[in-house]
Amino acid sequence: MSETWTFVCATAELLPGEMKSTFDEVTGTPIVVFNLDGELFALEDQCTHEEFELSSGTFDTEEGSIECVLHSARFDVRDGRALCAPAYTAVPKFPVKRESDGVWTRDDRD
Numbered sequence: 001m002s003e004t005w006t007f008v009c010a011t012a013e014l015l016p017g018e019m020k021s022t023f024d025e026v027t028g029t030p031i032v033v034f035n036l037d038g039e040l041f042a043l044e045d046q047c048t049h050e051e052f053e054l055s056s057g058t059f060d061t062e063e064g065s066i067e068c069v070l071h072s073a074r075f076d077v078r079d080g081r082a083l084c085a086p087a088y089t090a091v092p093k094f095p096v097k098r099e100s101d102g103v104w105t106r107d108d109r110d
């Protein structure tokens with residue numbers, strides 16, 4: 001678990017409909033942060049089907065989902081739950097915050 005917040009980008013660089021990926025600076029966990037209508041959400045940047053990076057996929061702002069580019073599994077960006085096959089397991093969700101004109105996240109798993 002990381003107690004240290006990782007800087008993702010300036011708040012102005014993550015506008016509604018955009019996503020940014022980073023790595024937790026303590027654990028090395030890949031994380032993708034989504035701006036869905038002004039609200040920020042962070043998920044592990046890894047599909048639970050075959051561990052491909054989710055940030056290579058398509059962010060659907062209508063549904064609030066990310067579609068994996070490899071086999072088209074979709075996940076809800078708000079909570080990480082799998083929305084369709086071939087993925088059945090949720091993607092871990094992480095905390096995210098705006099502070100000092102920046103976007104910050106961290107892997108808070110034990």
Ligand code: FES
Pocket residue numbers: 047048049050051052068069070071072073086087
């Ligand atoms: S690796 Fe993502 S759907 Fe297969």
